[in-house]
Amino acid sequence: MKRRNFIKNTGIAGVALSATPSIFSKPILNELNMINKYPVAVATWNFQNATKMAGAELARGATALDAVEKGVMVEEANLKNTTVGNGGAPDRDGNVTLDACIMSPDGNAGSVVYLKEIEHPVSVARKVMEETPHVMLAGEGALQFAIHQGFKRKNLLTEESEKSWKKWLEHKEYKPIINIENHDTIGMLCLDSKGDIAGACTTSGLSYKINGRVGDSPIIGAGLFLDNEVGGAVGTGMGEAIMKSVGSFLIVELMRQGKSPQEACEEAVMRTVRTAPNYKDFQVAYVALNKKGEIGSYCIHKGFSYAKFYEGESTDNPSKSYLDS
Template structure:
């Protein structure tokens, strides 16, 4: 009886505070909200120039979608990065082919695969998302669409990349080169001041890949996935392994079940290890962010890191790994 009266009095008191003071009511509401969420940009590998630009945009009030697109475009324009965009390493036949995807907070998505002669595939992917009823365009169709949207054709094979490709032809066997050095896709997640999350992933793919090969980067659920109510994840490394496990989707679903980003990334990597006896021959790495703005990362081989921009500070963060040496 005494307990019932205490509960009733407490409920009446709280109701009186709420009705009697708008300010107090607002403060009580604020206490129940997620107060740790702030603008944050995170990307695979040490691409701090990309996260700095995206982070600065977020701090100026830009949407997560605008920030993530502009952020990864930094590396698409970086001629020294031979694994993304302009200057990317070609396939075995000398073709530079690009893959990219983008996701908005409302769950919409766009993707392009095997795109030639367009320096910013992520922007074409966004146009696919916003201007067509489709999610993915490929090859000549993607190029035709890009030109119709005003994108300019460009020779993406630089002298440096062409020279390296010709040297590879002289010394390498005609089979997949699987290691952790010849690809470092940029995948990025951004959370804006409203707490909305967007993501993007862009790459030129595995160096000297077979003509026509497409990896995980433009595949929604593999290289990138997000649910704005839960969080998002991006992957990098051997795309074939990531596709087989639908890694980014798996991580988001694990977070939905209650795991934090670190736990979810680790579980996704451990599943790949369990499924592949040759896991020591390739790298798989993930970065994830939940709605609290918490970040997690895990990989197979030591050496992977992720860039983060938060509260005006840019950092490079080593990832935990299954193999320690």
């Protein structure tokens, strides 16, 4: 090799090595000279304990897939969170039924719906993705699969949740309370140090729902969707509205067309506003993350926020909204 070419080539290598990111290091420049901001973890609502867990996983070099699973498991095990996992509010008949899904960077996905007696449905969803040719398992079949995979049965109806349910039975009135009862999901997206994206979504669903109801959270394309070439999105709020618009899939496709995460989230919310005459009666909110680590969020009603963990710092980020009150 000629000396001139050798110096030229080693110089390029030196630049490449100097640009190699350390975990939670400053943003780096990719070959298109665009700023990349990763690894990063984001989640619906102010679930900072969850994003801190995911961020810690990313910091030690874990994959985005491992990070999102570990992250949402924090809230699945949180007895004070009555909208996710163990301690979740039951349906009208007193059953705690859980829904969850997970997506990997290669586009593979797993989901469980109407799952009882298993504290971590997201981990069962991952087993469905990795150990079966299927995407979704439901009800008794999902439970038996979980047991076969080594998961232990557990009573998920806590004393506090049971007490609240029995009090509700006195009137049996179902009236969604914006940003409270609809705050029923943790959806998380992680972008790891390699630039790969993964997502997970898990919930116990709407409080005192009709027995058998399944919302958007475990539905690929509704509560969660990602494409490792583009980015990902997660939704929360009134699941029925999110399912009708296939909101997370819509956001990813809008980003594929060149829209920013913020622009894509705004358009997805406006699809619901334009088609649902009663949109003022419920909340719909989205968070999106593209491959550069850029984040967007938008909702119908003021009050939604998302948690973010980046470069060792955890923050709560209020979302822009269509309505101010």
